[in-house]
Amino acid sequence: MKRFVRWAILGLGLVASLAHAAYSVDQLMADLAQNKGGRARFVEKRFVALLDKPVVASGEMLYTPPHRLEKHTLLPKPESMVLDKDTLSMERDKRRMSINVSSRPEAQAFVESIRSTLSGNRQALEAHYRLELEGERTGWTLTLLPTEPEIAALLQRVTVSGSHKQVQRIEYLQVDGDRSELTIEVLEP
Numbered sequence: 001m002k003r004f005v006r007w008a009i010l011g012l013g014l015v016a017s018l019a020h021a022a023y024s025v026d027q028l029m030a031d032l033a034q035n036k037g038g039r040a041r042f043v044e045k046r047f048v049a050l051l052d053k054p055v056v057a058s059g060e061m062l063y064t065p066p067h068r069l070e071k072h073t074l075l076p077k078p079e080s081m082v083l084d085k086d087t088l089s090m091e092r093d094k095r096r097m098s099i100n101v102s103s104r105p106e107a108q109a110f111v112e113s114i115r116s117t118l119s120g121n122r123q124a125l126e127a128h129y130r131l132e133l134e135g136e137r138t139g140w141t142l143t144l145l146p147t148e149p150e151i152a153a154l155l156q157r158v159t160v161s162g163s164h165k166q167v168q169r170i171e172y173l174q175v176d177g178d179r180s181e182l183t184i185e186v187l188e189p
Helices: 002-021 025-033 105-119 122-126
Strands: 038-047 055-064 068-075 079-084 087-092 095-100 129-136 139-146 155-163 166-174 179-188
Touching: 025 105, 025 122, 025 129, 025 139, 068 105, 105 122, 105 139, 105 155, 105 166, 122 129
Parallel strands: none
Antiparallel strands: 038 055, 038 179, 055 068, 068 079, 079 087, 087 095, 129 139, 139 155, 155 166, 166 179
């Protein structure tokens, strides 16, 4: 009888493990594809080896699926970045600059790590990254590992975490050890 109870407990543990492991990249992408966009607050911490403490910025983001993403930094200095399809426009200190990200592979990979994750576009992500997923629908972590040598020379990995269809945190780890953490709090769905 004791042996039966022990095997039953082990069996339940195995079933629970399989249930957690059952959440797949395809399911995550399907969940993320349901994201209708909206506004969010963000806090970004940049950890740079040359500095004693992180550089902290905060502001609001606006996502309009599938191609438009706006990041408006309010503190410590106003700054605006707008990604509309393949055009990235930046404004800081009354200076404006625009680039076509499709003409710059490293910029394209960076953009797709955010935009394609938010829109649940697995094909676009896999054009630049190998995908590794851990967790379950209520708490997942997607790691993006660069597959292109030009990108891998700059970026070690991107780690995106969230719950259900909401991205809550993005971390970029550069090859030189510098990193940035972006925490996202949805204001409206």
